[in-house]
Amino acid sequence: MASLTFKNLCKTYPNGFASVKDFSLEVADGSLVTLYGPHGCGKSTILRMIGGLEDITSGKIYLGDDLLNDIYPRDRKLAMAFQNYRLYGHLNVYENIALGLRLRSLPRNVIESRVRTAAEFFGITDILTRKIRTLSEINKQCVALSRALVCKPKVLLIDEDFSHQDEKLRERMLADMIRIHREFHLTMLYVTNDYNEAIRYGNLTVFMRSGQILEVRENPDF
Structure with a gap:
């Protein structure tokens, strides 16, 4: 299974700044989920914790039944863009x-x-x-x-900055993202600060602010 489960995930830096606060979410196998919010709300930090590029302060991330906290980044069955x-x-x-x-x-x-x-x-x-x-x-x-x-990979993580904020690159990246999801049925997480993208692309949109979830909205038309 390529489901992702977040249980009370937190990230606090040595200077005391809390980037992610008590983030809990269930991502079903094969879902495309968008994380939406302003810069600095913690959404990219969450991707980096999934990939093992950031240490987890507290909480747990599961890939299927496997606790990612205990798995070296190179051994996690995911890819990052x-x-x-x-x-x-x-x-x-x-x-x-x-x-x-x-x-x-x-x-x-x-x-x-x-x-x-x-x-x-x-x-x-x-x-x-x-x-x-x-x-x-x-x-x-x-x-x-x-x-x-x-x-x-079982999971593909894509950050909004992958397209370098260039409009043509972004359009191509979004088109490829949808093609990948439909062709390979991967579980995917996409980070964006564009509201229209957030509500248009994906089965689920997670609205964030100041490291916390404000709302989780399903997209029945996707």
């Missing part, structure tokens, strides 16, 4: 997409199949041999999403 694509300029597109699979020592034919499938999905098969530094920002975004998908 944050602002820094973390692509390697000296490698070509194919090598960047395949890198995580090679580190896991998967067979060459499996790597080839997964990379080709992802590249076809995002329409980048014609640039697989190009170096990252020669690509447009839209193509870099597609490479980053391809790299996330080839690892076959």
